[in-house]
Amino acid sequence: MYILGLSSYSHESSAALIKDGEIRALVEEERLNREKHTSKFPKAAIAECLRIEGIGFQDIAAVTFFWVPLRELAGNLPHILRYFPASLNLLNAPSGGEDLKALKRLNLMGNVGRAIQAEFQLARPPEVKFIEHHLSHAASAFFVSEFEEAAIITWDGRGEDVSTLLAVGRGNKIEKLKEIKVPHSLGHLYAAVTDYLGFKPFFDEWKVMGMSAYGNDSLANAFDDLVEILPGGEYRLNLKYFQFHTHGQSRWVSDAFRKKFGPSRAVNAEYEQRHFDTALALQKIVEKTGLHVAKAMHAATKLPNLCMTGGVALNCLMNKEILQKTPFSEFFIQPIASDAGTSLGSALYHYHQVLDRPRKFVFNSAYWGPEFTNEEIETVLKAKNVRYHKSEDIARETARHIAEGKIVGWFQGRMEAGPRALGNRSITVNPCDPTMKERLNARVKKREFFRPFAPSVLAEKAAEYFEIPKDQLSPYMILIGDVLAEKRNVIPAVTHADHTARVHTVSKDVNPKYWRLISEFDKLTGVPVLLNTSFNENEPIVCTPLHAVECFLRTEFDVLAIGDFLVVKDSNP
Ligand SMILES: [Fe+2]
Structure with missing residues (x-):
């Protein structure tokens, strides 16, 4: 059916x-x-x-x-x-x-x-x-988790009139426990401050999260006034600081907010320290509120398992707090x-x-998009008139290029769903090179300096490099780990200012081809980690071979590994 x-x-x-x-x-x-x-x-x-x-x-x-x-x-x-x-x-x-x-x-x-x-x-x-x-x-x-029973938290900007749902899943049924209604919304709080900081709400929350690592604690106490923590996992925004509840997406924060925290940052204005401090204060109040909600859910349900999703569940710093500081022992954060x-x-x-049908399916990968054959890929390469060759061993040959410091586009298999590139539509480079982040930004990604790049690591070796709370795997790049102190100099290009990394653990059974690429890099360098960022240039992640080849030709990549074919920029002036 x-x-x-x-x-x-x-x-x-x-x-x-x-x-x-x-x-x-x-x-x-x-x-x-x-x-x-x-x-x-x-x-x-x-x-x-x-x-x-x-x-x-x-x-x-x-x-x-x-x-x-x-x-x-x-x-x-x-x-x-x-x-x-x-x-x-x-x-x-x-x-x-x-x-x-x-x-x-x-x-x-x-x-x-x-x-x-x-x-x-x-x-x-x-x-x-x-x-x-x-x-x-x-x-x-919940329905695609491995749990027979679980507490469920969904949080976003808003649904019809709800911003946060607390529920319990049992078997093939979900039962609501509590709904927190708009305008009290962690997603809209984040969107409002994203707008205040000169970015686009619902687009650029990542930037604000990245900025927070450069903030000082100067505004944390003042931000406590923005959210009132209530019993039973509830919370309320202090609406005097906002306007979106009366003006929607046309006005986010109020004059009272600007009076307390200073003028809004204009789009493209210089960054001041107070902007970074604001991002950190926002992050802290969201983490504090999120932890409050999750702890209350554990107290109310006494269940060991927690499912989370909704846009706020993409805040991996908040997720880290919840993993670390609640009694839940098992987590499933649905990455889409x-x-x-x-x-x-x-x-x-x-x-x-x-329809009351039973569950049997468990979500174990995010690769649910289109896939293209070598024949389809070759047709595009020929049509775009690029010089290429077919590789005997695409993982080994590509790993050699990465180890030599090349910027590589890696296009394989079914496209991943969700906001993160998970090794099928990825740009991969050597994480050991301390200049790589700047080079990647100058040549392809054009990102703000404060945005981190993430590591992909062989799942079985993740603990040698990262400390992820409760030894969770992070196959969807949705959990934060601390880079172990002795490894920070080994993989500087993926170590953020606060020594964290948004880790992508790669298992052989889930993505064998990408796992092999990292393994081959490990054989060459002794480091089972690659820098992994989405294959795009200020656009949605590439999906088809045509998108990939056009992005490759337009930007300053060195190598494109697409299906079994390798395209090297030097031979395509
Ligand atoms: Fe939503």
Whole structure:
């Protein structure tokens, strides 16, 4: 039984296809339409899911959607009335991606069946099952976890009217314990300060997290005034510092915030120490609140297992605190934690919770996107007129280039879903070279100096380099480890200012080809670690061979390892 799940008109539109509860494909629309974080209808992603599985729309038993528009309308009425008349501004403010106003967005969401009919030329619109947003998040984690029972926390900017869901999963059912409603939202708190610091909310939270490592503690106490910690895992924002609850995405912080913390940083303005201190203070209050919620969930459920997802669960520094300081012993953080994962979650929710089908599938990899054969790749190489050769052993030959200090694009197998490149669409370089971070930024990535690059490490050797709380593996680059003191000089290009690293542990059974690349590098250098960053240049991660070759030709890569082919820049002037 096939179920097609969709997320659209918010952020990170995506399509997911499950068969009898197992993931068959999950594709983010941005990877195909090349518009970062796109909220457009995921036409290409749906088509790609069907193509991957070799089926047509007639084979789909049910279509699910990650949002209940009617719940948003009903759930927000009390909010509108409470902050009336200022709340009328919400009607005119952008409220999803692409600057969609709320009513227009809700109309599109409610009519998604018609959009499917039109885009795929169906005789009639399919019946769409609308699933609550946070239940979609929760289902995307718990139902594919290895746990029979678990506490579940989902947190993001907002769903229909909820920012944080506390729930318990047992077998094939999820039961809500508590909902924290908007405007009290850790995701929106982070977005507001991201905006204050001159970055784009819902895009650049990574930058703020990276900045925090350069901050001093000067503002931490003052930030305590922003969030009120309440019993039972609840929290409230001090709304005098914000405006998004009355003005949506058009105004984030208030004059009171600027009066207390200074003027907002203009886009592209110089960085001052207070900006880094602000990022650190934000990070600390989010960690403190997150820890409070997680501890309360343990106290309420007494369960040993915790599932987390939602955009806030991408905050790996907060995750580290929760791993370290709560009594939970087992964790599953579903890595497609943004709304891209709610297409999957809505489908899983329908299958298990609504149709009452049993669970059997366990999420053990994020490689759910398209894959290309050597023949398809070679066709593109020929069409782009590049000189290449077919390698006898692509891992060994590529590792040699990396060891020699080359910047290498590594394009193999099925594309990974989620925000991180996990070794199938990655740029990999030598982490031992202290100048590598600057070179990579100058030549390809063009990132701010304060953003760290992450290491991929052979899973079986991870403990020789990193200390990850409770000895967790981190196959999705979603946990932070401390780089062991004696290794900081060995892998300087992936050691952040605070001596942490967002670790990617690579297991042979999950990604044998990438595992071999790192192993071959280890044989040459004695270091089982590569610097791994996403294969792109200020664009969505490359998806197809054409994207990869064009990115390679346009930027200053040295080598492209694509399928079994090697393209060397020197021979392609
Ligand atoms: Fe969400």
